[in-house]
Structures are given as structure tokens and as C-alpha cells.
Amino acid sequence: MDRRARVNQLDGGWPFYAVYETRDARHVAVGALEAKFYRRLIELLELDVDPDLQHDRSTWPSLRRGLEKRFAERTRDEWAALFEGTDACVAPVLGLTEAAAHPHVAARASLISRDGVVQPAAAPRFSVTPSNPGATASGVGADTRAVLADWGIGGVDELVGGGAAIQTETPLATG
Numbered sequence: 013m014d015r016r017a018r019v020n021q022l023d024g025g026w027p028f029y030a031v032y033e034t035r036d037a038r039h040v041a042v043g044a045l046e047a048k049f050y051r052r053l054i055e056l057l058e059l060d061v062d063p064d065l066q067h068d069r070s071t072w073p074s075l076r077r078g079l080e081k082r083f084a085e086r087t088r089d090e091w092a093a094l095f096e097g098t099d100a101c102v103a104p105v106l107g108l109t110e111a112a113a114h115p116h117v118a119a120r121a122s123l124i125s126r127d128g129v130v131q132p133a134a135a136p137r138f139s140v141t142p143s144n145p146g147a148t149a150s151g152v153g154a155d156t157r158a159v160l161a162d163w164g165i166g167g168v169d170e171l172v173g174g175g176a177a178i179q180t181e182t183p184l185a186t187g
Contacts (some may be wrong), residue, residue: 027076028053028066031105039105040095042079052100059070060095082100153180 021035024030041179044053051063065071082141087103095102106114112123112130127148134143156179160168165167171177 027072027079030076030079032079032083033178034083034088034091035085036087037087039086040091041099041103041105043103045101049050049099049101052098053102056094056102057102145178151180176182 013017020026022029026045028042028050029039030149031039033039038154042053042128044050047063047066054063055060057079058097059075059082060127061071061075061078092104108123111117112125117123121133121137123130124145126145130149131145131149134145137143156172156177157168160171160177165171168177172179
């Protein structure tokens with residue numbers, strides 16, 4: 013297996029299993045590994061490619077350019093609406109607060125809001141025994157100095173002062 017990024021099957025190296033930027037600078041994730049899903053993807057995108065050449069690596073640079081160009085034509089939400097309920101394996105990439113409001117995540121209570129901070133729910137969850145969500149997660153940047161010091165990283169003041177690390181006095185909104 014190749015250890016470089018974006019060359020392997022599940023790290024974006026395969027053009028039909030990757031993330032693409034949309035017209036509004038957001039993203040969609042494509043995971044059409046199986047032939048039937050790939051065919052549906054190509055059909056819905058109206059791409060002029062031979063679906064039988066899905067695994068012909070010599071076609072991948074052109075396929076990737078075609079996917080990039082096509083996804084840049086519409087917004088993330090427009091693509092999400094088009095692909096909703098299809099077998100094309102395309103989904104919007106959501107921020108944390110968007111994900112918390114998504115029906116799939118909400119129905120499973122995978123994310124919770126505690127003291128105004130969205131965070132993952134405790135896992136595992138059992139049907140009879142309730143889990144304890146624990147303490148409220150710190151806001152983004154609230155513990156930077158302590159964490160870097162715990163990791164043995166020196167020059168924290170310089171990192172924060174130079175903008176390489178963020179230390180906040182009040183939690184930042186996530187999303």
C-alpha cells in the first residue's frame with residue numbers, strides 16, 4: 013500500500029471516493045466505490061464518461077477534472093437536494109452545528125448541546141442504562157496553553173502571539 017496522501021482508495025486518491033468543492037466554497041463527499049453506485053453518480057451528473065472504465069486509472073485525471081468542474085457548477089445544498097434519496101453515494105459535508113441539526117444525527121442523538129457547546133454524545137449507549145455525558149467540552153481555543161504545555165511544546169506565548177495557535181478567554185462558536 014502506498015503511504016502517500018490522496019493516492020489510495022479511501023483517502024481521496026480515487027476520484028469516485030473523494031471530496032469536491034462546490035460553487036459556494038463548501039463541499040460534497042462522494043463515495044461511489046461499487047459499480048452500481050458509480051453508474052448512478054455518472055448518470056445524475058450527466059458526465060460523458062464510460063462507466064465501464066471506472067477502475068482504469070489512465071482515465072482518472074480526466075474524470076477528476078470533470079467531477080471538479082461539475083460540482084463547482086452548483087452549491088452544496090443544491091447538490092444535496094439532487095442526490096437526496098439516490099444510490100449515488102453523494103452527501104454534503106456538514107459543519108458541527110449543521111451536523112447536530114441533521115435529521116439522521118438528531119434521530120440518533122449522536123451530538124448533544126451541553127451548556128451551549130455542541131459535542132459528541134457519550135458512547136457506547138445502552139438501551140436500558142443511560143450514559144453520563146460528562147463535563148461540558150471546552151470552547152475552541154480555551155485550553156490551548158494547557159494542552160500545549162502538557163504535550164511538552166515550548167514557546168507557547170510565541171505560538172499564540174504569532175497566530176500559529178489560538179488561546180481564547182471565552183469560547184468561540186463552532187460550526
